[in-house]
Amino acid sequence: MTLPPDLDAFFVANDARLRDELFDLLRIPSVSARSEHNADTARAAQWVADNLSNAGLRATVHPTAGHPIVVGEWRGAGASAPTVLVYGHYDVQPAEPLDLWDSPPFEPAIRDGKLFARGSVDDKGQLFIHMKALEAHLKVRGTLPVNVLVVAEGEEEVGSDHLAGFIEAHRDELTCDAVVISDSAMFAPGLPSILSSLRGLAYFQIDVTGPTTDLHSGSYGGAVVNPAMALARILATMHDANGRVAIPGFYDKVRDWGEKARRDIRALPFDDERFRAETGAPILGGETGYSTLERIWMRPTCEVNGLLSGYTGEGAKTVLPSKAMAKVSCRLVPDQDPREIERLMQAHVARVAPDGITVTVTALHGGRPWRAELDGPLYDAGRRALAAAFGKEPVITGEGGSIPVVGDFERILGAPVLLMGFGLPGENAHAPNEWISMDNVTRGLRAVAVLYEELGNR
Ligand code: BES
Ligand code: ZN
Numbered sequence: 497m498t499l500p501p502d503l504d505a506f507f508v509a510n511d512a513r514l515r516d517e518l519f520d521l522l523r524i525p526s527v528s529a530r531s532e533h534n535a536d537t538a539r540a541a542q543w544v545a546d547n548l549s550n551a552g553l554r555a556t557v558h559p560t561a562g563h564p565i566v567v568g569e570w571r572g573a574g575a576s577a578p579t580v581l582v583y584g585h586y587d588v589q590p591a592e593p594l595d596l597w598d599s600p601p602f603e604p605a606i607r608d609g610k611l612f613a614r615g616s617v618d619d620k621g622q623l624f625i626h627m628k629a630l631e632a633h634l635k636v637r638g639t640l641p642v643n644v645l646v647v648a649e650g651e652e653e654v655g656s657d658h659l660a661g662f663i664e665a666h667r668d669e670l671t672c673d674a675v676v677i678s679d680s681a682m683f684a685p686g687l688p689s690i691l692s693s694l695r696g697l698a699y700f701q702i703d704v705t706g707p708t709t710d711l712h713s714g715s716y717g718g719a720v721v722n723p724a725m726a727l728a729r730i731l732a733t734m735h736d737a738n739g740r741v742a743i744p745g746f747y748d749k750v751r752d753w754g755e756k757a758r759r760d761i762r763a764l765p766f767d768d769e770r771f772r773a774e775t776g777a778p779i780l781g782g783e784t785g786y787s788t789l790e791r792i793w794m795r796p797t798c799e800v801n802g803l804l805s806g807y808t809g810e811g812a813k814t815v816l817p818s819k820a821m822a823k824v825s826c827r828l829v830p831d832q833d834p835r836e837i838e839r840l841m842q843a844h845v846a847r848v849a850p851d852g853i854t855v856t857v858t859a860l861h862g863g864r865p866w867r868a869e870l871d872g873p874l875y876d877a878g879r880r881a882l883a884a885a886f887g888k889e890p891v892i893t894g895e896g897g898s899i900p901v902v903g904d905f906e907r908i909l910g911a912p913v914l915l916m917g918f919g920l921p922g923e924n925a926h927a928p929n930e931w932i933s934m935d936n937v938t939r940g941l942r943a944v945a946v947l948y949e950e951l952g953n954r
Contacts, residue, residue, distance in 0.1 A: 498884060499884060499885070499942050499945075499946065500945070500946070500949060502636050502637070503632045503633065503636055503942075503945045504942065505636075506632045506635065506636045507628075507632060507938070507941050507942070507945075514628055514941075517547065517624070517628075518604070518611075518620075518621065518624050518937075519604045519613075520543070521540065521543055521544075521547075521586070521615075521620050521624060522602065522604040522611075522613040522614070522615055522616060522620055522621075523602050523603065523604065523613075524536050524539050524540040524543060524602070525588075525591070525601075525602045525614070526539070526540035526541075526586055526587050526588055526615070526650060527587070527588055527589070527590050527591070527614075528562075528563055528587035528588070528650055528651050528652075528653050528654045529589070529590055529653065529654050530590060534563075537563045537564075537586075537587060537650050538563070538564060540586045540587070540620075540650065541557050541563065541564040541565075541566050541586060541648070541650055542557060543586075544566045544568075544586050544623070544627070544648050545557045545566045545568070547627060548566070548568035548627060548630075548646060549568075550631075551627060551628075551630055551631035551634055551635070552570065552631070552634035552635070553568035553569055553570045553630065553634075553644070553646065554568065554569045554570070555567070555568045555569070555646075556569075558662065560651075560658035560662065561657075561658060562650070562651050562654075562657055562658050563587060563649070563650030563651050563658075564650055565647065565648070565649050565650070565658070565659065565662050566586070566646070566647070566648040566649075567645065567646065567647055567666075567669075567670075568644070568645065568646035568648075569644070569645055569646075569669075570630070570634070570640060570643065570644045571643045572639055572640065572643070573639070573640055573641060573642050573643045573952075574643075577641070577642050577643055577952070578642050578643070578672075578673040578674065578951060579642065579643040579644070579645060579671065579672040579673055579674075580642050580643070580644055580645070580672060580673065580674050580675075580676055580948070580951060581644075581645040581646075581647060581670060581672040581674070581675045581676070581905070581909070581911070582626045582630075582644065582645070582646045582647070582675075582676050582677070583646075583647045583648070583649075583675060583676075583677045583679075583901065583905065584619050584622060584623030584626060584646075584647075584648050584677065584678065584679060585619045585623065585648065585649050585650065585651075585652035585653070585679065586615075586619075586620060586623060586648050586649070586650055587649070587650040587651060587652055587653050587654070588614045588615035588618070588620065588653065589614065589618070589653050589925075589926045591614045591928075593928065594928075596928035596929070597612075597928045597929055598612070598929055599612055601613060601614035601928075601930075602614060604616070606934060609933060609934050609935060610931040610932070610933060610934065611931055611932050611933075611934055611937070612929055612930065612931045613930065613931075614930055615930070616923075616930055616931055616932040617681075617918075617919040617920075617923045617925055617930060617931065617932040618679065618919070618923075618925040618926065618930065619652065619678075619679045621918075621932040621937060622678035622679055622917065622918055622919070622932075622940070623648060623678070624937075625678060625918060625937060625940040625941055625944055626646070626676070626678060626944055627646070628941055629941055629944035629945040629947075629948065630644060630646070630948075632941070632945050633945065633948055640948055640952075641948055641949060641951065641952020641953070642948060642951050642952055645669075645670060645672060647659075647663075647670070649901075652679075652899070652901070654861070655699075655860075655861030655862075655863070655900070656863070656900050656901050656904075657861070659901050659904065660901065660904040660908070663901075663904060663905065663908045663909065664908055667908060667909065670909060671909060672909055672911050673911055674874045674911050674912055674913075674914060674951070675902075675905045675906075675909070675911050675912070675913040675914070676878075676913075676914045676916070676944075676947070677899065677902065677913060677914070677915050677916075678915075678916055678917050678918055678940065678944075679899055679915075679917065680895055680897070680899070680915055680917030680919060681917050681918075681919030681920055681921055681923065681925075682917060682918065682919065682920055682936070683764060683765075683891050683893045683921075684765060684920075684921065685920055685933070686886065686888065687765075687886075687888060687890075687891055688882035688883070688885070688886040688888060688889075688890040688891075688916070688943070689882075689890055689891050689892070689893045689916070689917065690870060690875065690878055690879065690882070690890050690891075690892055690893070690914065690915065690916055691892075691893055691894065691895050691915035691916075691917065692867060692868055692869075692870050692892050692893070692894060693793055693794070693829075693830075693865070693866060693867040693868070693894040693895060694865060694866045694867075694894075694895050694897065694898055694899055694902055694915075695793075695796070695827040695828055695829055695865050695895070695896050695897065695898055696827070696828035696829070696832060696834060696862070696863050696864045696865035696866070696898055696900065696903075697825060697826070697827060697828060697834065697861070697862055697863045697898045697900065698825065698826045698828060698834040698837040698838055698841070698859065698862045699801075699823070699824075699825040699826075699859070699860040699861050699862060700823070700824045700825065700826075700838070700841055700857050700858065700859055700860060701821065701822070701823055701824075701857070701858045701860055702727065702730065702731075702821065702822045702823075702824055702845060702855065702856070702857050702858075703819065703820075703821050703855065703856045703858070704723040704724075704726050704727045704730070704819065704820045704821070704849075704853050704854070704855045705723060705818065705819050705853060705854050705855075706720065706721055706722065706723040706726070706816075706817075706818055706819070706852065706853045707720055707816070707818050708818060709818050710806075710815050710816065710817055710818050711815070711816040711818070712814065712815070712816070713814040713815050713816040714814055716816050717816050720816060720852070721850060721851070721852025721853055722816055722817070723805065723817055723818065723819055723820040723853050724805040724806050724817050724820040726820070726849065726850050726852070726853045726855075727803075727805065727820040727821075727822055727855075729848070729850060730845055730848055730849055730850075730855065731800060731822060731824070733844070733848045734798050734824075734844075735798065738783065738784040738785075739781065739782050739783040739784055740783055740784075741796065741797070741798045741826070743798065743840050743841060743844040744840065744843075744844065745840045746796070746798075746826075746837070746840060747796070749831045749832045749833065749836070750795075750796060750829055750830075750831075750832060751829070751830045751831055753794050757794070758790065760892065761787070761789050761790060761793065761794075761894070762787070764789065764891060764893065766788070766789055768780060768787075768788055771788060774921070774922060782795075783795055789894070792894070792895075792896035793893075793894030793895065793896060794829055794894065795829060796826060796827055796828050796829050796832060797826060797827045798824065798825075798826045799824065799825055799826075799827075800822055800823070800824055801823040801824065801825050802821075802822065802823040803820075803821070803822050803823075804820070804821045804822075805817045805819065805820035805821065806820070823860075824841075826841070827896060827898070828864070828865045829865045829867075830865045830866070830867045831865075832865060833864065834859075834862030834863060834864060835862070837862075838857075838859045838862070841857055842857050845857050862900070863898050863899075863900020863901075863903070864900065864903040865898075865903075866899075866902045866903045866906070866913075868906075868912065868913065870892060872912060873951075874912050874914050874951070875912075875914060876950075877914075877947055877950035877951050877953075878890070878914045878916055878947060878950075880946070880950050881916075881943045881944070881946040881947035881949075881950050882916060882943050884942070884943070884946045885939045885940070885942040885943035885946060886939055886943070890916075899915075902915070916943065916947075918932070918933075918936045918937070918939070918940035918943075919932065919936070920932075920933055920936065
């Protein structure tokens with residue numbers, strides 16, 4: 497299908513207004529992890545609701561014990577037409593460290609076709625694409641070929657604590673035939689992509705305590721077990737020499753993806769050296785026997801995310817620390833279960849912990865992995881819409897990151913999920929100088945607008 501001229505004309509005529517609106521949304525520092533930004537997060541929720549109302553949807557802001565969930569609804573296509581649920585998140589990651597940004601994170605700026613701002617690609621820009629594609633249909637044609645629900649949450653970046661419960665509680669109102677999400681990246685510039693897998697997550701804090709206070713490392717060192725060394729020893733037991741996670745039972749539920757999946761991955765245009773250069777790491781490393789993409793998409797991990805103990809200031813201070821702490825997260829693959837991984841982690845740490853310290857493992861948050869067979873009309877519609885907007889057939893890719901709610905939607909609502917991301921590799925999500933390609937915004941608007949036409953043709 498080609499781009500419908502009337503919708504295309506709407507995007508062209510409204511280009512400046514749309515950019516101003518996206519800038520307005522990006523200016524709101526809706527950092528879900530920081531309570532001092534709670535009012536901003538609430539303001540972003542209201543902004544999304546108001547904007548959906550202006551587009552012609554009925555929008556409601558639902559308070560939760562955390563940040564609000566916005567639901568937009570348009571049911572003008574009638575009971576016999578399919579219903580599509582669009583999900584996105586209006587919360588963002590903290591912007592720190594601020595001094596590494598070339599322009600302030602909440603003052604959107606376009607340089608070189610890139611729109612820089614915290615949340616530009618993850619996920620406000622991508623949510624905005626969906627909101628405006630719906631608006632185009634409703635403003636230009638006064639109707640949509642399908643019924644639409646929009647669910648925008650404000651806790652994705654902190655684990656989506658209240659979303660699954662919300663979907664359960666509103667399962668009847670949220671009943672739908674398909675879920676569409678743009679919160680991921682394309683495989684490469686100009687190469688539209690549909691995701692077929694996401695990893696899950698099990699995130700832990702490990703606290704080691706030894707003496708009741710910090711001690712003089714000369715007067716006590718050698719006679720009192722050092723919590724920092726004990727933690728290092730615990731962490732060192734988590735992998736074997738082949739880069740495999742050495743927590744007993746860790747791989748019991750890991751599914752083998754089979755030769756076809758590995759062949760499909762090999763067929764993608766991927767260059768190890770370019771990937772390495774992007775990271776700045778001296779060499780790539782991981783589990784023996786798997787390629788880089790296989791390691792990221794189909795193998796689970798256990799990684800230290802943060803470490804804290806003792807004296808870390810300037811110069812030397814001779815001290816034996818009383819405490820040590822590590823943040824450790826496991827990315828999970830089908831059919832690993834975050835709660836089971838938690839039990840295995842607890843048992844493992846208890847077993848390997850040296851005498852002379854106490855250690856606790858606290859589970860912080862988690863989410864299930866997801867993998868789908870991309871069969872059926874939803875994926876055909878997605879493929880055609882992306883091909884129309886980007887002039888190229890989409891590739892099927894995997895992802896190492898997590899969107900825990902994807903599995904919840906599938907499980908609770910029984911609907912297939914289409915993940916079509918408009919980000920690009922290297923867009924600095926969660927990092928300083930996050931950006932989204934303006935060309936991808938332009939094409940994304942067209943792709944989603946066409947997607948509705950395609951879904952209506954079902
Ligand atoms: N948009 C990302 C998910 C993602 C990451 C998609 C990388 C594609 C590539 C999402 O906002 C995110 O960061 N998710 C968290 C989930 C966690 C907080 C439960 C993640 O993956 O760390
Ligand atoms: Zn994110």
